[in-house]
Amino acid sequence: MKITEKQKKMKTMIAAKDDVNLWHDWRWQLKHQIHEIEVLEQLLGVKFDKAQKVAMKKTMKTFPMSITPYYLSLVDADNLKYDPIFMQSCPSPEELIRSNEDLQDPLHEDKDSPVEGITHRYPDRVLFLVSNVCSMYCRHCTRKRKVGDCDYVPSKVQIKKGLNYIRQNPVIRDVLLSGGDPFLLNTDYLDWILKELRAIKHVEIIRIGTRTPVVLPYRIDDELVAMLKKYQPLWINTHFNHPREITHSSEKALAKLADAGFPLGNQSVLLAGINDCPRIIKALNQRLLMNRVRPYYLYQCDLSEGLMHFRTPVGKGIEIIEHLIGHTSGLAVPTYVIDAPGGGGKIPVMPNYLISWSTNKVILRNYEGVITTYKEPDSYKPIFCDRKCDVCKLHLDLNPANEDKSIGICSLLADHDEQISLTPQNNPRLKKRKVKKNDV
Ligand SMILES: *Cc1c(COP(=O)(O)O)cnc(C)c1O
Numbered sequence: 439m440k441i442t443e444k445q446k447k448m449k450t451m452i453a454a455k456d457d458v459n460l461w462h463d464w465r466w467q468l469k470h471q472i473h474e475i476e477v478l479e480q481l482l483g484v485k486f487d488k489a490q491k492v493a494m495k496k497t498m499k500t501f502p503m504s505i506t507p508y509y510l511s512l513v514d515a516d517n518l519k520y521d522p523i524f525m526q527s528c529p530s531p532e533e534l535i536r537s538n539e540d541l542q543d544p545l546h547e548d549k550d551s552p553v554e555g556i557t558h559r560y561p562d563r564v565l566f567l568v569s570n571v572c573s574m575y576c577r578h579c580t581r582k583r584k585v586g587d588c589d590y591v592p593s594k595v596q597i598k599k600g601l602n603y604i605r606q607n608p609v610i611r612d613v614l615l616s617g618g619d620p621f622l623l624n625t626d627y628l629d630w631i632l633k634e635l636r637a638i639k640h641v642e643i644i645r646i647g648t649r650t651p652v653v654l655p656y657r658i659d660d661e662l663v664a665m666l667k668k669y670q671p672l673w674i675n676t677h678f679n680h681p682r683e684i685t686h687s688s689e690k691a692l693a694k695l696a697d698a699g700f701p702l703g704n705q706s707v708l709l710a711g712i713n714d715c716p717r718i719i720k721a722l723n724q725r726l727l728m729n730r731v732r733p734y735y736l737y738q739c740d741l742s743e744g745l746m747h748f749r750t751p752v753g754k755g756i757e758i759i760e761h762l763i764g765h766t767s768g769l770a771v772p773t774y775v776i777d778a779p780g781g782g783g784k785i786p787v788m789p790n791y792l793i794s795w796s797t798n799k800v801i802l803r804n805y806e807g808v809i810t811t812y813k814e815p816d817s818y819k820p821i822f823c824d825r826k827c828d829v830c831k832l833h834l835d836l837n838p839a840n841e842d843k844s845i846g847i848c849s850l851l852a853d854h855d856e857q858i859s860l861t862p863q864n865n866p867r868l869k870k871r872k873v874k875k876n877d878v
Pocket of ligand 1: 557558559560563564565614784
């Protein structure tokens, strides 16, 4: 595998006597994670001024630093201030600026947790945090509250509690392993977790969220891939934010995973000063497609503590999507989402294409600004759906276990559901109404 001159130099600085090949050894990379400003300066060949150094160290007391030599080697030391690699990995005093809207656990991942490690927010799938270890601490981490807590690996006893919850809830057909980074578990441990999950009949798919292809690509080795292959269908989602992160090494890691047959997706976070530009996101997504990675979500930056300086207006995300739809392959267009504070889950926010409609026509616009009409069918006969699929002419052979109650907007749309409105809890108007009733 290739190693750049810069990487060779860094490697020699870190461990002069070690074998050159060690650069590609993920355990070596972990052993030599960078946690100190002085080491950072030495490896980058820069000198921060005193005030800056003090400020960085102060930040690190609240939000520690950890960077793999590999990821650090991608920094452009001549352009630190605007370097997307540096900004994602090195502490900034701005992280300590508190804002009123900052929340400890904005997504209520801890509150929506029936057992430790599991977040069960959606009807048919769960998030399962199986590792609290990362090879690089992203400065924009949504779980920043937990970063560096203690880099611990949950015990088998703890994992078993999560597995039990999944086992006892047959509605769960999709399990997302996340963390921390599940690929930082040792291969045998992850093998055990996957084996236990696969033994649960109702678990149809397993997904793994990992940033290792970006920050520790050497982790994707033959041994890991061979182990993962036993547990198909397995979907792997990674987290590239900038085209500069796509290197020879990360491309090799992605190719190994794609060749082994895992569908690959990418979840980017929209970050001010890093990728808040339509051309950067377009270039990134096109490069990802060349590596058989499908851009899946573009996240609006969460309201976690210490992220204020990374946040963009929502309008920036809409503008970016506007520059993608129609302009490039549909495969390069992710869904732009805001993860709702308070546990509301991911809410898609996309540009509007539907301009108006009447009983027989809809008015649409396309990406070029062409305004057009679509004529509704004259002859469409709506069928009253009573959800008796076994006698329906569309004949869907449903497994009764997969039937769920309609909820939310779907229950308002459903023919068979009598619900005509959804009302917020503690609605003052309704409260008044109750009082009146009692009075009578
Ligand atoms: C993102 C997320 C999921 C998965 O959502 P998809 O839209 O299916 O990718 C599941 N559970 C939680 C808690 C999540 O945050």
